[in-house]
Amino acid sequence: MKNLVLASILAGLTPVASADVTINEPWARATVPGQPVGAAYMKISSTSTARLLSAESDIAKEVQVHTMQNHEGVMKMREHGQLEISAGQTVELAPGGLHLMLMGLKKPLAAGDTLNVKLTFEDAKKVKSTAVVAVPVRPIGK
Numbered sequence: 726m727k728n729l730v731l732a733s734i735l736a737g738l739t740p741v742a743s744a745d746v747t748i749n750e751p752w753a754r755a756t757v758p759g760q761p762v763g764a765a766y767m768k769i770s771s772t773s774t775a776r777l778l779s780a781e782s783d784i785a786k787e788v789q790v791h792t793m794q795n796h797e798g799v800m801k802m803r804e805h806g807q808l809e810i811s812a813g814q815t816v817e818l819a820p821g822g823l824h825l826m827l828m829g830l831k832k833p834l835a836a837g838d839t840l841n842v843k844l845t846f847e848d849a850k851k852v853k854s855t856a857v858v859a860v861p862v863r864p865i866g867k
């Protein structure tokens with residue numbers, strides 16, 4: 726119960742990477758034991774041009790930005806590379822589209838847990854800033 730309360734408090738926070746970048750509604754999907762990868766989703770807004778340079782999490786060996794593409798009727802994931810956020814734009818990472826792929830999970834993502842994802846952004850002047858986003862884990866199928 727204590728964990729649940731903490732997760733909802735964390736989920737209500739809006740981590741700010743810099744004065745310009747805001748992250749809303751982060752969440753990740755629970756994984757089954759043995760599943761090597763997981764996915765995290767969120768909305769990233771910026772009032773000025775920003776670029777997501779990298780993402781990392783202590784729960785995964787590597788975090789990549791992925792996109793989904795329809796390849797001859799089959800949805801396939803591929804690495805997206807650095808994510809651009811234009812001034813005033815909100816980029817939505819959501820199931821079926823852009824997502825943060827947590828590669829090489831060190832343990833399963835359990836519903837009710839919260840994982841931390843550190844995002845490094847760069848603004849138009851190449852000034853870097855980081856945000857540690859508390860990402861609550863939702864049950865499979867939700």
Ligand SMILES: [Cu+2]
Nearest residue numbers: 791802824826
């Ligand atoms: Cu992926």
